[in-house]
Amino acid sequence: MDPIRIDPQRAIQEATKFNEKLAAGLKTLRTLDDVDFGVTDREEIYREDKLVLYRFKGANKPTSKTPLLIVYALVNRPYMVDLQDDRSLVKHLLALGEDVYIIDWGYPDQSDRYLTLDDYINGYIKRCVEKVASRHKVDKINLLGICQGGAFSLCFASICPEKVEHLITMVTPVDFHTKDNMLSHWTRGMDVDLFVDTLGNVPADLMNWCYLTLKPVRLFQQKYIGMVDILDNKTELENFLRMEKWIFDSPDQAGEAFRQFIKDFYQGNKLMEGGLMIGDKEVDLKNITMPVLNIFAEQDHLVPPSASRPLQNVIGTDDYTELAFKGGHIGIYVSGRAQREVPSAIHDWLRK
Amino acid sequence: MIGTKSPQDWMNDWQALQQQYWNAWSDATRGVVQPPKVTTPWQEGLEQWSKMFGTSSKQTETADRLISSAKNYVGLMQSLLGAAAGKVPTGFEVPNWTDALRNGFNMPGMDALFKNNPFTKIFADMRGPHAMGFDKLPDSFAPFLNQMKQEGLSWLHAPAFGFAREHQEHYQKMAAAFVDFQDALGRYNALMLKSSQRSFEIFESKLGEHDEPGRQIDSMRALYDLWVDAAEDAYAEIALSEEFRKVYGDVVNSQMRVRQAIQQEVERMSTDFGMPTRSELNSVHKRLHELRREVRNGCSPESSREIEELRAEVRELKRAMAEREKAPAPKPAPTVKHARPPRAASRAANPVERIAATSSQKKRPSRKAAAKRATAERSHTRSASVHGHAPLSFADAIKAMRRTVAKKTAKRKPAAAVASAASKSSPILKRKRRHRTRSR
Secondary structure, eight states, X not given: OOSBOOOHHHHHHHHHHHHHHHHHHHHHHHHOOOOOOOOSOEEEEEEETTEEEEEXXXXXXXXXXXXEEEEOOSSSOGGGGEEETTEEHHHHHHHTTOOEEEEEOOOOOGGGTTOOHIIIIIIIIHHHHHXXXXXXXXXXXXXXXXXXXXXXXXXXXHHOGGGEEEEEEESOOSOTTOTXXXXXXXXXXXXXXXXXXXXXXXXXXXXXXXXXXXXXXIIIIIHHHHHHTTXXXXXXXXXHHHXXXXXXXXXXXXXXXHHHIIIIIIITOHHHHSOEEETTXXXXXXXXXXXXXXEEETTOSSSOHHHHTTHHHHSSOSOEEEEEESXXXXXXXXXXXXXXHHHHHHHHHXXX | OOOOOXXXXXXXXHHHHHHHHHHHHHHHTTTSSOOOOTTSOXXXXXXXXXXXXXXXXXXXXXXXXXHHHHHHHHHHHHHHHHHHHHHGGGOOOHHHHHHHHHHHXXXXXXXXXXXXXXXXXXXXXXXXXXXXXXXXXXXXXXXXXXXXXXXXXXXXXSOOOSTTHHHHHXXXXXXXXXXXHHHHHXXXXXXXXXXXXXXXXXXXXXXXXTOSTTOOBOSHHHHHHHHHHHHHHHHHHHHXXXXXXXXXXXXXXXXXXXXXXXXXXXXXHHHHTTOOOHHHHHHHHHHHHHHHHHHHHTSOHHHHHHHHHHHHHHHHHHHHHHHHHHSOOOOOOOOOOOOOXXXXXXXXXXXXXXXXXXXXXXXXXXXXXXXXXXHHHHHHHHHHHHHXXXXXXXXXXXXXXXXXXXXXXXXXXXXXXXXXXXXXXXXXXXXXXXXXXXXX
C-alpha cells in the first residue's frame, strides 16, 4: 500500500489555507505590543556589579523557614522561571509556601571579560548565599541550580557544604562526555584559548547560533511553519513571541569564565574525573553530603539525561532523589505538565 | 495520491489547481500579489508580498524568519504536488517522492552550493549581527580580505625581509589563515551535503514505515514533518561523528585565526589614527580586575601569605592546647599559706605573674620542695589559662603556649618544631606585640 495518500484538491486547499493564515497573521503581528515577561512581584535585596539578588513576593507569607535561592545559568536570562502568569515555577513555589530568591546575573560587557568562575562561584554566589542566610538568621539555605547554574551550585555546595541545607539541580550536566551530548562533542575540537583570546567575551548571537545548529531544521524552519497555525490566536501568538524573546535575549559570556567552563567542564569533564579547582578551592563532589534532588528532562537535547544521571554516583550523600520529567530543556519550566509536576515535586521533597 | 486519471488529465488538473492557488493567494493579499503564470514558483508570491510587509513591521525579525520558512515550505509543497501529478498513474514509487522532495529544496536561482543540499541552505539562512553561517565570514571581512588577496596571496610563501618585513609577514599569516579557513569550510560543507543526502535516504526509509492502512500520510504537512524527522536524524548521525568534531573544530579555529589577524590589522590602523585599541582596553580591564580581587580579599598577596602563616600558627596553638587538655592532670599540690604584701596580692589574679611573685617573696626552700611547688604552680597556671579561671593577657597567653608548644614539638616532631620556631618570627605577631607594647 502507498505510504502517501494525499488528495490533490485537499493539498491545494491546505496550501491556500496556509497562505491565508500567513497573510492574515502577519497583519496581526504588526498590531501586537511588545510582550511582557516576569510576572511575580519582587524586591531587590542585594546588588553587586551587574548582579542583582531578588526576593519574590508571594500573595501569602512564606511558611518555609529555610529560604530557597535559584542560581540560573549565565547563558540565558533567569525570567524563564517566571515567564508569564500561567507559566511560572516561581509563582507555584510561592503558593506552596516557599521563600524564593533568585540571582540575576545581568548582561556582562567587555569590562567583565576577566570575571572568572572563581568570581562567580566563590564570589557572587557565596555572597548571595550569605546575604540570604543572614536575612533569615540561618546558617544554611536551600539551593536550586538550573543548567549551568546547577553545575555552579554543585561546585559551591562542594566547597561550602556547611551553607547548603538541601541542593536541587535542574537539567544540570555532570558527566559532559556522554555519547549523545552533541554540544560537548563539538567543543572538544575547539581551541578555546584561541577562541576567547580572539573574541574576548563570547557574543550571545554566536551562542544562540550554536544552540540552533544542534537541531537546525526543527529550530530554524519547522518551528516557524508551526507558528503559522497559531497566527490567528493572539494569546498563543503572544506566548510564542514571549518564548522567542527569552530564547534570543541572551547575555554575552564573560571570556575568562567561558574559557574555564569549556576547558574544565566540557573538555576536561572534571566534575566526574576530579581535579576541578575554582580559584584556590578544590571541588570534590563527595563533600556534597546534604540531601540532593536531581531533576532532568527526558527529551533534553542540550543536557541529555545521560549527562545528569551520573550525579548520584559522584556525590557524598545517600539521600539522593531523581525526577525524570517528560519534556525538553525548556518545557520543564513552561509546559502545562511542568506547572503541575515540578513545583509540587520540589516542595514535597523539601518538606519530607 | 488518489485516482486513476491519465497523465494528461492530471497535468490539466494540476494547472487548474495551481491557478486556484494563485487566485486564492491574490484574494488573501487583497490584490497585492497578482496571479502570475500558473507555473510560477509559489514562493514568488510570498516574496512579492513580504516586500510590502517587511518594511513597516515591529516584528520584522520574526516575520522574516516566518516568511523564509514559509517560502521553503510552499516551494516544497509545489514540487511534491507537481511531481505527483505526472507520476501517479504508473503507481506510487518511493524514489519519485524523494526526488520531488529533493527538487523542492532547489529554489530557482539558488546558489549551486545549495543544490540538493537543504542543510547548507538552512545554515546560510541563519544569520544575525554576530552569528552567521561559516560561509559568511568572507562577506563581513571583505575589505580586509580583498586587500589581503591583492597583496598577500601572490607572495604567500615568499620570505619577508627589509624595512616592511613585519607587515609582509603579517599579511602572509593572514593569507595563510584565510586559506586554511576556506579549506576547513569546504570540508564542513561537504559534510553538510553528506547529511542532506543521508536525510533523503532516511526519508525513504521512514516512508516505508507508513505503508500500512491507518498509518498513511494524508497531508502535505505530515509529509513535511516526516522529512524534518529524517533530516534531524541524518544531521545527528553526522554531527556526532568523530569526523565532524574534527572538521567543526578546524572551522572554528581557523575562523578565529582569520579574525585575530584582521583584529591585529585594525589595531595597527587604530594606532596610526591615535585611537585606543582593544588590547589597551583589555590591559586596563585586566589590571582593574586584579586590583578588585585584592581589595575584595582585603589584602595584597604578601599580606595574604602573612595571614595564612598566622592562621597556621593559631591552628598549631589550638592543637597544642587540645593535647594539653587531653593529658592527665597531675595531683594538686599542697596549698602553702603565707602572708602576702598588698602588691603581691593584687597580682595574684594573674597566675603567670604569681609564679614570679611567690618565688621572690618567700624564703628560699629546699631544692626538692621548690621543685614540687613549681610543678604545682605550673599545673595551676595551665588549668587557669585553659579554663579561663583567671584573667590572662593575650600576649602572655601566647608566650606561655608558645613555650609549651616549642618544648613539646621539639620532643615529638622535629618538623613541627621548625614550624613553631618560624611562627615565633612571624612579622604579624611581632607587629601585634609591638602594638600591644605601645598601647600599654
